[in-house]
Amino acid sequence: MKKKIALIFGVTGQDGAYLSRFLLKKNYKVFGVKRRSSIINTQRIDDIYRDINLKSDFVLLYGDLTDSSSISHLIKKTKPNEIYNLAAQSHVKVSFEVPEYSADVNSLGTLRILDAIKNLNLEKKIKFYQAGTSEMFGRTKEKFQNEKTQFYPASPYGVSKCFAHWITVNYREAYNIFACNGILFNHESPIRGETFVTRKIIQGLIRIKNGNQKKLFLGNLYSKRDWGHAKDYVEAMWKMLQQKKPDDYVIGTGKTFTIKEFANRAAKKIGFKIKWIGKGINEKAVDIANNKVLIECKKRYFRPVEVDYLKGNAQKAKKILKWSPKNSIDNLIDEMIEHELKNPS
Ligand code: NAP
Ligand code: F7E
Numbered sequence: 001m002k003k004k005i006a007l008i009f010g011v012t013g014q015d016g017a018y019l020s021r022f023l024l025k026k027n028y029k030v031f032g033v034k035r036r037s038s039i040i041n042t043q044r045i046d047d048i049y050r051d052i053n054l055k056s057d058f059v060l061l062y063g064d065l066t067d068s069s070s071i072s073h074l075i076k077k078t079k080p081n082e083i084y085n086l087a088a089q090s091h092v093k094v095s096f097e098v099p100e101y102s103a104d105v106n107s108l109g110t111l112r113i114l115d116a117i118k119n120l121n122l123e124k125k126i127k128f129y130q131a132g133t134s135e136m137f138g139r140t141k142e143k144f145q146n147e148k149t150q151f152y153p154a155s156p157y158g159v160s161k162c163f164a165h166w167i168t169v170n171y172r173e174a175y176n177i178f179a180c181n182g183i184l185f186n187h188e189s190p191i192r193g194e195t196f197v198t199r200k201i202i203q204g205l206i207r208i209k210n211g212n213q214k215k216l217f218l219g220n221l222y223s224k225r226d227w228g229h230a231k232d233y234v235e236a237m238w239k240m241l242q243q244k245k246p247d248d249y250v251i252g253t254g255k256t257f258t259i260k261e262f263a264n265r266a267a268k269k270i271g272f273k274i275k276w277i278g279k280g281i282n283e284k285a286v287d288i289a290n291n292k293v294l295i296e297c298k299k300r301y302f303r304p305v306e307v308d309y310l311k312g313n314a315q316k317a318k319k320i321l322k323w324s325p326k327n328s329i330d331n332l333i334d335e336m337i338e339h340e341l342k343n344p345s
């Protein structure tokens with residue numbers, strides 16, 4: 001049987017790496033789009049090349065979401081059955097520093113792919129996945145957020161993803177494109193970017209344990225996040241594109257924890273006994289064994305405006321996609337710690 005072809009924008013990212021492996025195991029041919037960087041940044045996917053069973057169906061090509069001609073060229077060249085748009089300037093705090101660039105990649109980049117699909121009008125009907133985010137709910141007051149919850153984004157990143165969401169809906173309705181929005185809550189893994197809070201906490205605490213770092217500096221300890229495992233979430237992306245009709249789905253665990261709770265769980269598993277002292281910016285975690293300060297807060301890690309509370313209701317995905325998360329927050333932390341211990345940074 002002819003292999004299905006997938007084209008992944010953002011293949012070098014966390015989700016791109018998990019999705020590539022997932023699709024290759026499902027017997028797809030995978031074309032991954034990487035952008036030019038001054039040093040090689042394919043660490044997350046290098047092991048696919050070393051895997052004799054996977055490497056022949058995995059091809060990397062250059063492209064960039066800010067370059068329409070590269071997008072059209074890639075689609076024409078690869079003739080995909082499915083396109084996954086995972087490429088983004090995905091860091092919320094950084095989006096306040098590079099707002100225009102974040103909008104260019106995240107909003108216009110999505111439009112550029114959709115417009116290329118529309119204009120190329122290939123014989124094959126291409127299915128399109130857009131990587132939406134719980135950050136679109138932003139400052140909502142809803143206790144659980146689902147597909148019907150109103151968006152109230154609280155960062156250039158969140159706003160840029162709302163454009164991407166609505167342009168995906170618009171092209172679906174206007175041009176009958178099979179386009180789906182996944183509205184994914186935070187998902188993490190051992191290969192999560194090092195400046196996102198979960199990886200930063202685990203990496204920092206292990207470095208302190210090994211004597212390679214003195215303290216860990218964090219921002220807001222009291223925002224709440226619904227954290228899942230990236231491995232589970234890429235399966236949901238694929239499932240959305242296997243349905244008869246295109247639609248939008250929330251993907252989350254339905255559980256939420258503060259950053260402080262995450263840090264407490266991680267610290268305990270790594271072997272620290274900690275106590276918290278002080279308030280506000282002066283709040284600190286102290287190692288009970290030696291009274292040394294392990295965690296401190298720093299103003300530079302706070303955002304101009306915070307998304308305080310996120311908790312997903314993925315009932316629609318459960319019912320239609322038959323999807324539910326397989327990993328708990330404790331599995332996730334255990335796996336991240338194990339990886340960090342084996343690959344100390
Ligand atoms: P990530 O690790 O930051 O990966 C982002 C990917 O986009 C990287 O491959 C990056 O390439 C690529 N990229 C950035 N700018 C680009 C450009 N101009 N042209 C082409 N590629 C570009 O993000 P992730 O965690 O895997 O997330 C995947 C997608 O899901 C993103 O769109 C993100 O916004 C969204 N999302 C993530 C979460 C989450 O919790 N992880 C939740 C909801 C939605 P480089 O490697 O060269 O930087
Ligand atoms: O922050 C707080 C911070 O940067 C989580 C992206 O994948 O998920 C991610 O966005 C929380 C925030 O993720 C630090 O203020 C405290 O409240 O790990 P994060 P995020 O902003 O939720 C969504 C769903 C996406 O779509 C995004 O692409 O943790 N926090 N101290 C900190 N955050 C960071 N990064 N660093 C700190 O030191």
